[in-house]
Amino acid sequence: MRTRRQAVLLILPCLAVLAGLFVLPQALMLAASLWQRSPYGGLVREWTVANYARAVDPLYVWILVRSFSLAFSTTLLCLVVGWPVAYWLGLRVAPRHKNALLVLVILPFWTSFLVRLYAWIFLLRQEGLVNLALGALGIPPLPLLYNDFAVMLGQVYGELPFMILPLYASIEKLDRSLLEAAADLGATPVRRLFRVTLPLTEPGIAAGCLLVFIPSLGAFLAPDLLGGGRTAYIGNLVQSQFAVARDMPFGSALSFLLTLAVLALLWVFRRPLRAASEA
């Protein structure tokens, strides 16, 4: 039997990692967000709330709203595209092909996201492969790159595996006799989908949505590369405050607000998320 002291010992490494890599940076950021910027981009340790006052300017609120809507539509699209894939992998594919197909899902991770986004640029740009192919069919080139469409495409593409994998895990565990029971009791395939299959894979849906939504909210690579920097999202904004504008206090304030927004969201959806973590 484990004593209480042993339990504390076991949890200690985890606490140390969280303290060093999460709590401490967050505290530093909170402090920085309440300090002032020196003319040369350094920190002046004088307390102020001016950074937060600036952050609630309608311009920045609008950027935050745009970021939420990007994250929301990315999540929704990933769910709509990912669920059938996960269902097919989990219930329809012959067991001997399953592992090979799962490897295909995670294969993109073997290449840096940056490189993969450049590949998309080659596909989507004015004289890219897609427009070349369309041109061969006599269709004039479409504006595929440097707009919101391109950003969303890149985001969905990048986050899709994070949706498919938890969905697959929960669908694969689904007791097939429950699906048979539903049909046996008179449920048509559509009814069965909405009354049995989807409710029972809810934990996977919650986990997948969380894993896609949160990184999408702070995304800056796809907006930067595929949006051409023309479209502003909170992720680029923060990144540019640190790297370009050299305004660490304001960047920290924006980051901290973003963290608060995510925490609020987690609290709102705490119930399905708990189910997800228990599953």
Add this chain to the structure above:
Amino acid sequence: MRGAVSIDSVRKTYGDVVALDHVSLEVQPGEFMTLLGPSGCGKTTLLRLLAGFEAPDEGRLLISGRDVAGLPPYERPVNTVFQHYALFPHRTVAGNVAFGLEARGLSPAVTAEKVARALDTVRLTGLGERRIDQLSGGQKQRVALARAVVLEPDVLLLDEPMAALDPKLRKEMRVEVKNLQERLRTTFLFVTHDQEEALVMADRIAVMSHGRIEQLERTEALYERPRTRFVADFLGVRNLIDATVTAVDAGLATLRTRGGLVFRAADDGGYRPGAGVVVGIRSERVHMNGTPAGENTLPGTLDDEIYLGDRTDWRVRAGDVVFTVAEAAAQVRDRRRGEPVTISFPAAAVLRLEES
């Protein structure tokens, strides 16, 4: 004819495995039919074909006189009680029972009333709001029953529904299911590998082996007259003896084992002098010591004792055969191994069996 099931030369294979080998079976409306057999004999496959989860390779299935080929499960007039219940964990007890009624588009009021009545039927009154994981095994079993019978199917299919229950509960549920069937008068097609379960509940039993029906009989008749070695063995006939027919005379056949043990069997017309046969004798028909019971009296020695509480099985060596002799607890006397005994049994207790 509502409730009739007609299975006509059905064949089903999985790769190289023949699960059902041209099986034919007629079930009468309102009958309690049991499919009995060891795992892998095809009994569950037959049920799944009727439910519509799988399609036969050959043959026809008629339910209530209607060919169900191509009908999906949700359009068939049958319902299934699954082996592990398959209750929906995200629904309450009432939610589970209501599932099929909702699928039929019944109004909430009618649904609620039918659910309440179905829960009364299976003695779960007032437990409608319970969650499934708050139920005991026996209660889950009852919910599964209620969920299926509330739809008033023409035929209820039960796939080893008691396999997961403990022995005591299983005995109680046997009686309950039997009573339920008698009240509803619905055709029950019940799959089990438990011969006792089959004997207690069924009107007729089809014993299955290797994808075929070995014997189909009314329950009492099957128990009294198993036709093959497999059926006799499966129904607990513990003395199975290989012998050669030496003579047939005046209604009695004389049999001789390889080791020279000679005994007589009532001739059912199937014994041919010189032919090899296998016969079965129920252990409770063999007596030990006392007044000889019937035509055969054989000397032997006591080999072993298997205490079973309500009875004791003695192993008695007579010639090259080891007989099992059952003695009810009340009659059991203290005996020592190696003790010489006399066993006796009537010629009528010797059942001629066919090799399967």
